[in-house]
Structure formats: structure tokens, C-alpha cells
Amino acid sequence: MQESCFKPSDKPITVDNVVANSKLAEMAKAQHPRILATYGGEYSDPKLERMVAKVVGSLTVVSANPTQTYRITILNSPNVNAFALPGGYLYVTRGLL
Numbered sequence: 001m002q003e004s005c006f007k008p009s010d011k012p013i014t015v016d017n018v019v020a021n022s023k024l025a026e027m028a029k030a031q032h033p034r035i036l037a038t039y040g041g042e043y044s045d046p047k048l049e050r051m052v053a054k055v056v057g058s059l060t061v062v063s064a065n066p067t068q069t070y071r072i073t074i075l076n077s078p079n080v081n082a083f084a085l086p087g088g089y090l091y092v093t094r095g096l097l
Contacts, residue, residue: 025087032073035091039075043094048074052092 036042052072060066070088075081078095085091 022087028085028087028089031085032089035085036073036075039077039079039091039093041076043074043076045074048094048097052097056090 049072052074056070056072060068060070068088070090072090072092074097075091075093077093079093080095082090082092082096
């Protein structure tokens with residue numbers, strides 16, 4: 001078996017070490033419009049928004065950083081996907097929901 005040249009970082013970037021006003025969070029904020037454009041914009045459905053917020057809230061309470069705040073965006077894309085950016089930016093596609 002061939003060994004991969006990829007290995008985990010010795011200093012991974014996690015939500016725990018990125019604060020809301022950090023340089024990484026500012027970079028994530030700058031990417032928000034590009035993400036919206038790539039995924040068909042923001043999808044607005046109050047029922048789905050409440051459902052996702054409830055799940056994120058439940059996970060946040062039991063996380064290592066329960067004071068972390070998140071900006072949740074439902075993307076108007078049929079693709080099944082979810083991802084996060086530093087500083088609490090969470091994205092979930094309509095297709096996943």
C-alpha cells in the first residue's frame with residue numbers, strides 16, 4: 001500500500017481557537033457573498049430556519065465552547081451539503097434539508 005504524502009496539521013484551526021473578530025473570521029465574512037452567489041443565494045423558509053437553529057443550539061450547549069455564536073445560512077441549492085467557516089459561519093443547503 002502506498003503511503004499518502006498528506007498528514008494532519010500539527011496546529012489545526014478549529015472553532016475553539018478562532019474568535020469572532022479574528023483575522024480568520026474577517027476572511028470568512030468576506031467570502032460570504034461569494035458563497036451565496038455560488039450556491040444560488042440564501043433560501044428563506046422560517047420553518048426550516050427554526051429547525052436548523054434548534055439543532056445548532058442543541059449542539060452548541062454541549063460543545064466545548066457553549067458561548068460561541070453562529071450565523072446560519074440556508075443556501076438555495078439542491079446539492080446535499082453543509083459546511084462551516086471560521087468565526088461561526090454555518091451553511092446548510094436546501095437539498096440537505
